[in-house]
Amino acid sequence: MADGLYALVQAAELLALPTEPCVESKRRLLEEFLLNPFLDDDIQGLALRAGMERAAVEKDIAELCLDGLLKEVGQRGYALDPEGIGSEAAEVVEVAEVVEVAGVVETTEEVGGVEASEEPPSQTEELRESHPSLGLVLLRADGQPELVDEQAASWLGLPAEDLNAAAFEAITGIDPGLMLGGAPKICFTLQEPHPLTVTLQSCALGGESGVLIALQDVALHVEMAAIHAHVQEELFTRCRDEMVEPMLLIQQFLDDPDNGDLGQTRAALEHINGFLEEFLLNSPGGGGAEAAPSDAS
Amino acid sequence: MVLDIRHLRMEDSAEFEKPAMATDAGESAEPLEEGMEQLLERAARGTTPGEQAHAVEQLRQILPSAEGIETLWTILDAADDPRRLIAVQMLGFHRQWLSSRSRLRQAVALANRERDPAVSRALVWCLRQRSEIAEFLQHECDGAAREAALGLPLNRQTLPHLLTALHNGCRATETSVDRRQVERVLLGKLRSIHPSLVRDLVDFLLEKGWEEGEERLLALFETLPQLPLFEIFIEGQQLPDWDPQQDENADRSRVWQQLVRAAQQVMESGPASDLVRHLLTRSGEDDAFARHHARFLPKILRQAKVEEGGELVSHLERLTFRASEDKVARLAQLLVELCQRLDGPAGTQAASLLEAWKGRSADLRLKIYHMQQGLAD
Numbered sequence: 001m002a003d004g005l006y007a008l009v010q011a012a013e014l015l016a017l018p019t020e021p022c023v024e025s026k027r028r029l030l031e032e033f034l035l036n037p038f039l040d041d042d043i044q045g046l047a048l049r050a051g052m053e054r055a056a057v058e059k060d061i062a063e064l065c066l067d068g069l070l071k072e073v074g075q076r077g078y079a080l081d082p083e084g085i086g087s088e089a090a091e092v093v094e095v096a097e098v099v100e101v102a103g104v105v106e107t108t109e110e111v112g113g114v115e116a117s118e119e120p121p122s123q124t125e126e127l128r129e130s131h132p133s134l135g136l137v138l139l140r141a142d143g144q145p146e147l148v149d150e151q152a153a154s155w156l157g158l159p160a161e162d163l164n165a166a167a168f169e170a171i172t173g174i175d176p177g178l179m180l181g182g183a184p185k186i187c188f189t190l191q192e193p194h195p196l197t198v199t200l201q202s203c204a205l206g207g208e209s210g211v212l213i214a215l216q217d218v219a220l221h222v223e224m225a226a227i228h229a230h231v232q233e234e235l236f237t238r239c240r241d242e243m244v245e246p247m248l249l250i251q252q253f254l255d256d257p258d259n260g261d262l263g264q265t266r267a268a269l270e271h272i273n274g275f276l277e278e279f280l281l282n283s284p285g286g287g288g289a290e291a292a293p294s295d296a297s
Numbered sequence: 298m299v300l301d302i303r304h305l306r307m308e309d310s311a312e313f314e315k316p317a318m319a320t321d322a323g324e325s326a327e328p329l330e331e332g333m334e335q336l337l338e339r340a341a342r343g344t345t346p347g348e349q350a351h352a353v354e355q356l357r358q359i360l361p362s363a364e365g366i367e368t369l370w371t372i373l374d375a376a377d378d379p380r381r382l383i384a385v386q387m388l389g390f391h392r393q394w395l396s397s398r399s400r401l402r403q404a405v406a407l408a409n410r411e412r413d414p415a416v417s418r419a420l421v422w423c424l425r426q427r428s429e430i431a432e433f434l435q436h437e438c439d440g441a442a443r444e445a446a447l448g449l450p451l452n453r454q455t456l457p458h459l460l461t462a463l464h465n466g467c468r469a470t471e472t473s474v475d476r477r478q479v480e481r482v483l484l485g486k487l488r489s490i491h492p493s494l495v496r497d498l499v500d501f502l503l504e505k506g507w508e509e510g511e512e513r514l515l516a517l518f519e520t521l522p523q524l525p526l527f528e529i530f531i532e533g534q535q536l537p538d539w540d541p542q543q544d545e546n547a548d549r550s551r552v553w554q555q556l557v558r559a560a561q562q563v564m565e566s567g568p569a570s571d572l573v574r575h576l577l578t579r580s581g582e583d584d585a586f587a588r589h590h591a592r593f594l595p596k597i598l599r600q601a602k603v604e605e606g607g608e609l610v611s612h613l614e615r616l617t618f619r620a621s622e623d624k625v626a627r628l629a630q631l632l633v634e635l636c637q638r639l640d641g642p643a644g645t646q647a648a649s650l651l652e653a654w655k656g657r658s659a660d661l662r663l664k665i666y667h668m669q670q671g672l673a674d
Contacts (some may be wrong), residue, residue, distance in 0.1 A: 035415075036422065037340075037353040038390040048485050049447055051478065079357060082350035 157193035389423035431458035495525035606643035
């Protein structure tokens with residue numbers, strides 16, 4: 001039971017990876033219960049087991065209970081909550097179906113103990129739309145793929161059939177085999193062949209070790225960042241052209257008013273005011289002129 | 298007499314088909330065991346995780362009869378039965394079979410020869426808090442070794458296994474993440490070691506030696522209670538059957554010196570609060586003790602945790618309540634040392650106490666003044 005369920009819950013967590021990096025400690029605790037659902041450790045035992053401080057375990061366990069994944073049993077023990085796990089699993093089945101819709105190439109009949117549905121229900125389309133920027137790859141310990149999302153393969157510039165550990169390493173320079181020893185999660189960005197955030201994490205696949213690779217499309221972020229940089233650059237250039245020289249004239253006048261040209265200084269000030277009105281002081285309704293300092297004076 | 302309400306709890310979880318429970322009553326053993334087997338089947342091969350989790354919940358609530366336990370062992374013996382993992386985990390949860398020596402031996406033997414890592418790990422988990430688990434600390438399966446470390450009871454029987462595992466773990470050239478976890482868990486266990494076992498630990502180290510360098514030894518000693526370390530290594534309360542001054546075995550003398558250095562370093566770099574309080578108490582009571590450890594005590598006080606300063610000053614205040622001038626003078630030297638490191642409320646408290654002591658007599662006032670000026674012996 002544990003292995004299938006474990007893989008499913010991990011897959012669900014994977015979706016949350018880009019937004020919830022703090023889930024790691026809770027995942028470790030939940031993992032212990034998924035590996036052995038008969039576990040009867042108290043908080044102290046769980047702290048020793050997970051290598052965490054007692055207070056942190058107390059907090060995480062309380063949150064897992066609130067999430068409906070664990071529940072208190074007896075005086076000091078905890079166990080998986082069938083109700084919560086049931087609903088969680090239902091969600092994950094839907095996620096698995098999303099992956100199916102996305103065009104998953106499966107090398108085995110089962111994914112995490114749940115058979116992929118042949119005809120995805122319409123609800124899965126909605127879920128697929130809600131996670132359009134995520135691709136998944138599951139690799140076995142021997143480096144061969146257990147599951148490959150076609151989206152992920154295309155982002156890496158390969159046909160789904162050719163994507164394995166060696167191909168991944170050739171593209172990214174990171175050997176997924178490094179994760180097999182239970183190494184901490186690795187997260188890095190990739191610019192070529194497609195802008196991506198890549199997260200590698202060890203996982204269990206049918207009682208053996210495996211590697212989960214989550215790819216998040218960041219092309220839009222990169223484009224937005226480029227536009228932002230361009231706008232900023234343009235603004236700075238205009239500032240330099242429109243403000244630096246007039247400011248210099250004003251400064252010269254203030255340093256030596258007797259020899260300065262008042263008219264030229266006033267013109268410089270009005271030039272600056274005009275620029276500020278254009279960029280910063282104009283209200284959406286076009287009432288910027290009223291707020292300009294020159295008008296006020 | 299206690300009312301058995303287990304069946305009431307079972308009725309609460311009515312979503313899935315309720316199997317008959319196995320009880321010790323033995324009135325209808327056959328259908329009851331059948332129910333348990335159904336649950337095992339569901340837990341192992343249920344179609345949804347929710348169904349599996351429900352089955353596990355009911356298996357946790359069941360109190361298996363002798364026949365039920367027998368069934369679980371039978372499943373465990375069948376090499377290709379998919380329910381083996383769940384069966385062994387259930388055996389680990391309902392451990393009444395541990396009262397049988399033959400079953401215990403069987404579990405140990407099975408854990409030794411089991412090929413499936415998950416089952417092997419679960420079998421070792423079954424033996425938690427039993428001394429027999431110690432032999433799995435160096436099991437080839439990392440998961441089993443980790444369970445052995447987690448379930449290890451600390452006593453005279455298991456301590457040598459623990460130290461050997463730590464020693465050999467350090468020696469491994471390629472230590473996996475799981476092996477490092479085993480080491481972490483074992484060091485964590487040592488933090489709660491009973492003080493009386495420290496002497497046994499030292500005895501073992503003297504016998505076997507420590508070849509893995511000072512750093513590892515320091516990591517080991519940092520987990521131990523410091524009071525027994527002080528008594529053994531600093532105060533010279535020797536091991537019962539051995540006197541380092543008389544020993545002709547050069548190797549053992551070398552190890553002894555190595556251990557003394559490590560213990561001293563650990564205490565001087567981070568003295569525990571109970572050690573500091575003990576030293577203050579003994580110094581106040583015993584002039585010979587204070588003289589004997591005249592160099593060691595200031596070193597300890599210089600490293601005492603500043604956040605515990607207020608507590609230590611209060612402890613000194615209690616120790617000197619209606620005390621003789623000699624005792625106050627001895628403790629004043631230590632308080633002056635401590636005072637140099639304290640600020641804030643604790644520093645003010647320490648300064649006030651010194652002023653109060655100065656007011657006891659002109660002689661004491663002069664002595665404390667000299668101590669503060671660094672003029673005392």
